[in-house]
Amino acid sequence: xxxxxxxxxDREYEPxxxxxxxxxxxxxxxxxxWADAAGRVASESSNGTWAELDVEGSVTDLxxxxxxxxxxxxxxxxxxxxxxxxxxxxxxILSCIAGNIMGMKAVDxxxxxxxxxxxxxVDAFPGPQYGSAVKSEILDAGDRPALATVPxxxxxxxxxxxxxxxxEAWVGGVDLLxxxxxxxxxxxxxxxxxxxxxxxxxxxxxxxxxxxKSYLLNVTAPGGEMLERVDLAAEHGCEFVMVDVVTTGWAxxxxxxxxxxxxxxxxxxxxxxxxxxxxxxxxGVSMRxxxxxxxxxxxxxxxxxxxxxxxxxxxxxxxxxxxxxSDRHGLSDVLPVASGGLHPGLxxxxxxxxxxxxxxxxxxxxHGHPDGTRAGARALxxxxxxxxxxxxxxxxxxxxxxxxxxxxxxxxxxxx
Numbered sequence: 001x002x003x004x005x006x007x008x009x010d011r012e013y014e015p016x017x018x019x020x021x022x023x024x025x026x027x028x029x030x031x032x033x034w035a036d037a038a039g040r041v042a043s044e045s046s047n048g049t050w051a052e053l054d055v056e057g058s059v060t061d062l063x064x065x066x067x068x069x070x071x072x073x074x075x076x077x078x079x080x081x082x083x084x085x086x087x088x089x090x091x092x093i094l095s096c097i098a099g100n101i102m103g104m105k106a107v108d109x110x111x112x113x114x115x116x117x118x119x120x121x122v123d124a125f126p127g128p129q130y131g132s133a134v135k136s137e138i139l140d141a142g143d144r145p146a147l148a149t150v151p152x153x154x155x156x157x158x159x160x161x162x163x164x165x166x167x168e169a170w171v172g173g174v175d176l177l178x179x180x181x182x183x184x185x186x187x188x189x190x191x192x193x194x195x196x197x198x199x200x201x202x203x204x205x206x207x208x209x210x211x212x213k214s215y216l217l218n219v220t221a222p223g224g225e226m227l228e229r230v231d232l233a234a235e236h237g238c239e240f241v242m243v244d245v246v247t248t249g250w251a252x253x254x255x256x257x258x259x260x261x262x263x264x265x266x267x268x269x270x271x272x273x274x275x276x277x278x279x280x281x282x283x284g285v286s287m288r289x290x291x292x293x294x295x296x297x298x299x300x301x302x303x304x305x306x307x308x309x310x311x312x313x314x315x316x317x318x319x320x321x322x323x324x325x326s327d328r329h330g331l332s333d334v335l336p337v338a339s340g341g342l343h344p345g346l347x348x349x350x351x352x353x354x355x356x357x358x359x360x361x362x363x364x365x366x367h368g369h370p371d372g373t374r375a376g377a378r379a380l381x382x383x384x385x386x387x388x389x390x391x392x393x394x395x396x397x398x399x400x401x402x403x404x405x406x407x408x409x410x411x412x413x414x415x416x
Contacts, residue, residue, distance in 0.1 A: 008042035009035055013067040019079040021116040022097050026076050027109040027282060038066035038076045040106040045096050046084055064096075075113075087124035090250040090297055098285050109282040112289050117296070119329045125296040126257055127331035130266045132357055134300055134335060138239045138266060139175045140211045144384055145351070146335070147174040148216065148361040149377065152368070154180035159193035163201040165373055169366060170205035170213045172377025177202070178361060179218035181244050181272040191229060195236055216242040216268040219256070226252060227259050234263035242268040245294055245302070246277075257298035268337075269299035291320050294334070301335040303361075307353040309338075309346050309414055321354060335359055341415040343368075344383035344393070344406040351387050360384070364415075369406055379406040 028037035046064035068077035136142030151165035166177035185191035219229035277284040305317035324334040343365030369376030382400030397404035
């Protein structure tokens with residue numbers, strides 16, 4: 001029996017409940033029809049090749065099927081049989097649905113927009129341990145957005161300086177100190193020194209405020225070193241670790257998830273490098289799919305943007321957040337993190353767009369306050385509490401004079 005590209009296109013096909021369905025936007029090459037391009041996408045991402053093959057048996061049962069083509073919208077939908085995938089291996093899945101097809105000559109552009117994950121695939125992944133429950137199970141933020149900050153400058157501070165900035169932010173009202181994505185174990189701020197000194201200041205802040213505080217410790221590192229850092233975090237009483245999920249790779253994230261379950265640690269996912277995949281609207285992998293992958297692999301929070309209020313490009317933050325909160329075959333939800341250029345004056349609009357079931361992370365919008373980090377943290381906390389109470393920020397200035405100062409400095413401007 002011969003197999004050719006045409007065998008991977010069937011517009012009459014009705015996807016099975018067990019199929020992994022992927023939606024792509026494509027731009028066929030100049031010499032390709034839509035049907036030809038769609039067949040090649042399904043072929044190259046499953047078990048086809050450029051040459052017609054003679055095969056026997058049921059190998060075609062593992063073929064993907066392009067079943068929907070919408071030329072006006074530029075959309076092709078492809079269904080993949082469950083048996084094509086190794087259970088619980090995100091790298092193998094992505095090597096199929098976002099692998100060689102990204103470089104095919106048959107398409108000038110191709111973008112993986114969305115996936116519909118079947119129960120059989122989802123069940124092989126752990127999902128988050130906590131999700132949004134971290135707000136009440138680990139922190140005292142069950143009735144409001146969790147608040148986090150990165151010390152600024154984000155690299156260059158000593159371990160002692162880093163921990164002191166954390167203390168000022170914690171007593172000012174934030175819940176979490178967060179490492180920057182490129183702060184790991186450099187000579188000016190060694191990993192273990194930063195861990196122990198920051199947790200000592202955390203304990204001091206907890207004692208003074210009566211609130212639970214914690215630290216998003218960046219354990220990103222090569223292979224086994226990262227797992228050793230997870231162990232060290234748990235040994236010293238840290239409740240969270242942070243991983244740069246894109247740069248480390250999904251296999252590493254899956255390993256960290258396994259180790260964190262042993263210790264009961266939550267995972268904060270930073271998305272550094274995501275824009276290499278999702279910024280160009282016509283090519284790559286959407287942030288929506290990256291967030292889906294992160295949820296399956298088991299992170300508890302992930303940065304999803306600011307709905308165009310911050311300094312970074314955004315892609316459907318509202319829709320991504322809704323997916324992270326939605327019921328997906330019993331997976332725990334994920335707490336979305338809004339970060340990048342936020343300050344107190346943006347809080348009312350941010351919560352209006354994204355709701356309160358989020359984490360707000362502000363760096364310069366805290367530490368750039370004219371009266372320092374503690375005042376900046378108090379201003380952010382005041383902005384959240386005033387907004388939740390339905391009060392304009394100006395009306396809360398008597399209770400939070402630091403908020404009035406922040407609004408006077410930044411207003412509601414969106415930084416770039």
